[in-house]
Amino acid sequence: MITRFITEVKTKFNPFSTSSRAARLFLNYLPPNARKSGMQITTQVLPRSATGPSLLYVKFKDGKEMDLDCEKLGIKGIIEEVDRHSRALQKQADLADG
Amino acid sequence: MPLQFGCTARRSLARVLQRTAANAQRSPTALSLLQNTTGATRHYASVPLSNIPGLKLPDDYVPPTQPPSAKKPDQRKAQLLRSYTSMLRSVPLVLFFQHNSLSATEWAAIRRELRAALAAVPPPAPGPDGKVVDISLAIELQVLRTRIFDVAFRIVEFFDAEAETDKSNVYTHDLSATAYKAHKNAVIDENSAYGQIRALFSGPLAAVTIPLVSPVHLEAVLKVLAPSQPNFPPPPRKKNPGYYDPIAQSGLQKLLLIGGRVESRVFDPAGVMWVGGIKGGLDGLRGQLVNMLQNAGLGLTSALEGNSKSLWLALESRRTQLDEEANGGKKAEEETPTP
Numbered sequence: 001m002i003t004r005f006i007t008e009v010k011t012k013f014n015p016f017s018t019s020s021r022a023a024r025l026f027l028n029y030l031p032p033n034a035r036k037s038g039m040q041i042t043t044q045v046l047p048r049s050a051t052g053p054s055l056l057y058v059k060f061k062d063g064k065e066m067d068l069d070c071e072k073l074g075i076k077g078i079i080e081e082v083d084r085h086s087r088a089l090q091k092q093a094d095l096a097d098g
Numbered sequence: 099m100p101l102q103f104g105c106t107a108r109r110s111l112a113r114v115l116q117r118t119a120a121n122a123q124r125s126p127t128a129l130s131l132l133q134n135t136t137g138a139t140r141h142y143a144s145v146p147l148s149n150i151p152g153l154k155l156p157d158d159y160v161p162p163t164q165p166p167s168a169k170k171p172d173q174r175k176a177q178l179l180r181s182y183t184s185m186l187r188s189v190p191l192v193l194f195f196q197h198n199s200l201s202a203t204e205w206a207a208i209r210r211e212l213r214a215a216l217a218a219v220p221p222p223a224p225g226p227d228g229k230v231v232d233i234s235l236a237i238e239l240q241v242l243r244t245r246i247f248d249v250a251f252r253i254v255e256f257f258d259a260e261a262e263t264d265k266s267n268v269y270t271h272d273l274s275a276t277a278y279k280a281h282k283n284a285v286i287d288e289n290s291a292y293g294q295i296r297a298l299f300s301g302p303l304a305a306v307t308i309p310l311v312s313p314v315h316l317e318a319v320l321k322v323l324a325p326s327q328p329n330f331p332p333p334p335r336k337k338n339p340g341y342y343d344p345i346a347q348s349g350l351q352k353l354l355l356i357g358g359r360v361e362s363r364v365f366d367p368a369g370v371m372w373v374g375g376i377k378g379g380l381d382g383l384r385g386q387l388v389n390m391l392q393n394a395g396l397g398l399t400s401a402l403e404g405n406s407k408s409l410w411l412a413l414e415s416r417r418t419q420l421d422e423e424a425n426g427g428k429k430a431e432e433e434t435p436t437p
Contacts, residue, residue, distance in 0.1 A: 015196075015356035016297050016366060024196060024301045027354075032199045035351060043354060048366035 001029050001079050002086035005093075006039055008059035013070075014046040022070040023054040026078055058082060062089060151266075176273050178243060182250035183272045190361050191308040191316065193370060194298055195323065196354040197241065204349030208323070209239055211341050212306075215322045215333060219314055223381065233310050237319065241304045248299040253277050255292040256284035294364040298357050311360060316374040324355035324367070329375050 011027060013020035027043065035041060046052075054070040056078065064085055068078050160166060171177055186192075200208075216234040224230045250272075257280040259270040268276055286293050306323065308315055317330065322341070325332035333341050340346065358370040365373065376383060 027198045
């Protein structure tokens with residue numbers, strides 16, 4: 001996953017519900033030095049009785065915000081969505097550099 | 099290496115043949131004795147090769163088609179599964195954390211801080227035999243292999259080795275085919291412990307194992323690994339500068355408390371914190387219980403006493419009243435004839 005262009009990640013999930021799986025795995029896909037390189041990551045663990053859907057919010061360097069539906073997309077779908085925008089940003093950055 | 103294995107296999111096969119020959123010559127009583135040794139207490143990770151009664155392979159038999167693994171014993175998955183099942187059976191208090199790509203130095207820093215915090219916990223009062231059981235050294239933070247841990251949890255929940263002992267020629271250890279079938283065919287109830295906790299077993303998982311339900315130690319662990327205001331404040335900066343070391347802090351940011359298992363019941367982070375917040379630990383709880391029972395006893399005795407006391411008082415007052423009346427009557431009688 002391309003994480004260079006992500007500036008903010010917000011997650012909120014109830015780990016005891018199966019819909020939290022994708023949000024939890026997304027956190028694992030972020031690189032070890034993500035916080036050091038300026039990414040803001042906030043995680044909120046909801047109590048077990050919470051029944052709402054898991055929340056995953058991603059913000060990019062160009063200001064694009066994404067609210068991803070963890071249950072419907074799954075972890076592969078989420079990565080695909082995030083990468084689709086990241087690749088466009090990568091292309092722009094490459095053109096600007098070259 | 100393969101040559102060596104071939105040698106051991108051949109040697110062991112020769113040994114087996116010798117032994118089976120010797121067994122065949124023995125009397126039937128000796129055979130039955132030999133059979134009886136396959137009791138409930140034997141747990142060996144080997145496959146029963148023959149179903150012929152009386153013919154039993156020795157326990158150190160190595161099948162020639164299945165030479166021993168070249169992997170180190172402590173790195174085998176089978177061994178890992180056995181260690182997880184034994185951990186789940188013996189450890190009453192397990193905290194589950196999600197770890198998001200921590201580096202080795204961060205793990206080292208976190209373990210160092212955990213050790214330091216646990217060393218600062220005062221040792222418990224000596225037991226009735228004068229021995230002090232200090233569990234701080236036995237508390238460990240370990241990364242789990244999630245899939246194997248999941249299987250181990252299912253085996254612990256759904257496989258009852260005691261129920262299988264009366265069946266003949268069935269192995270009942272955790273790696274046996276019986277255990278596999280039991281956990282594979284288990285119908286998972288959503289209200290069972292496994293049904294509740296299984297959502298946690300995905301992604302990277304780490305566990306803190308505490309071999310006793312000791313709220314003091316749990317509190318120390320929570321203060322380091324999952325600090326929260328106001329009940330579990332992180333250690334103060336002046337006393338523990340190591341905790342505020344950038345490596346340790348960046349590691350702690352990536353560690354996430356997601357649940358726990360206390361006495362085979364499943365708790366969410368808030369529940370774990372509730373257990374950790376029991377003041378004075380088990381002794382404190384015992385003190386509270388004793389206090390409550392004493393008060394109840396006092397109340398009970400006074401309540402039981404109260405009725406008899408009031409009855410006695412009522413009778414006594416009636417008696418004095420009657421006495422007075424009798425005396426008054428006498429007086430009145432004495433007085434009436436005079437005029």
